[in-house]
Amino acid sequence: MPWTEISLLAVLLSAVISIVFYTLKTGISPMPSSGKARREIMGYLEQHYGDKQGGVLVDLGSGWGHLIIPLARRFPQHQVVGYELSVLPWLFCLAVKYLLRLDNLSLHRKNFLRQTLPENSILLSFLHPKGMKKLASHLELQSCRELISVFFALPNVQAEQVMRLRDLYQTPVYIYPLQK
Numbered sequence: 001m002p003w004t005e006i007s008l009l010a011v012l013l014s015a016v017i018s019i020v021f022y023t024l025k026t027g028i029s030p031m032p033s034s035g036k037a038r039r040e041i042m043g044y045l046e047q048h049y050g051d052k053q054g055g056v057l058v059d060l061g062s063g064w065g066h067l068i069i070p071l072a073r074r075f076p077q078h079q080v081v082g083y084e085l086s087v088l089p090w091l092f093c094l095a096v097k098y099l100l101r102l103d104n105l106s107l108h109r110k111n112f113l114r115q116t117l118p119e120n121s122i123l124l125s126f127l128h129p130k131g132m133k134k135l136a137s138h139l140e141l142q143s144c145r146e147l148i149s150v151f152f153a154l155p156n157v158q159a160e161q162v163m164r165l166r167d168l169y170q171t172p173v174y175i176y177p178l179q180k
């Protein structure tokens with residue numbers, strides 16, 4: 001086998017191993033939220049924060065950037081922050097940020113459960129049940145404004161609003177006020 005093919009194979013294999021490793025570590029793959037979920041979130045943010053200035057929107061697990069990139073473009077008046085542990089999705093998203101010159105977007109390759117989240121920020125998540133449980137404990141020590149969660153609810157917390165997507169599963173999008 002020629003060296004170029006071997007090198008290509010090695011790169012592909014490393015990429016797959018990296019994605020599988022972080023999927024096992026975080027408990028979820030970097031699968032994007034659905035287009036319908038993203039449109040619903042955009043509409044909600046537009047309605048509630050579209051005419052406000054200087055807010056902070058945080059994607060807890062920004063993946064390949066399917067949500068955070070359109071957010072940064074749609075809300076240039078807000079700071080948009082992403083946390084992502086998985087190296088490849090984070091790098092991909094970083095490349096798109098620089099290509100599109102999104103100065104209001106910052107991307108951290110960090111575990112959001114170990115960070116002090118920006119005060120008064122609006123949090124967005126598409127995680128998994130165990131991740132939501134850990135997030136609930138972490139949020140007790142934070143002073144964020146609101147959480148918008150696709151599909152997964154915070155355990156033992158009543159959502160203020162549940163938006164249902166018009167899809168096969170009537171996917172819920174939960175809204176939680178977080179101000180104490």
Ligand SMILES: C[S@@+](CC[C@H](N)C(=O)[O-])C[C@H]1O[C@@H](n2cnc3c(N)ncnc32)[C@H](O)[C@@H]1O
Pocket residue numbers: 022026027028029030031032033059060061062063064065066067083084085086089110111112113125126127131
């Ligand atoms: C299902 S994807 C959601 C991607 C994006 N938010 C969207 O809506 O398209 C969830 C992402 O969260 C990341 N993740 C899960 N737990 C995390 C943690 N504690 N810190 C940073 N990233 C995390 C995973 O690596 C994965 O890429």
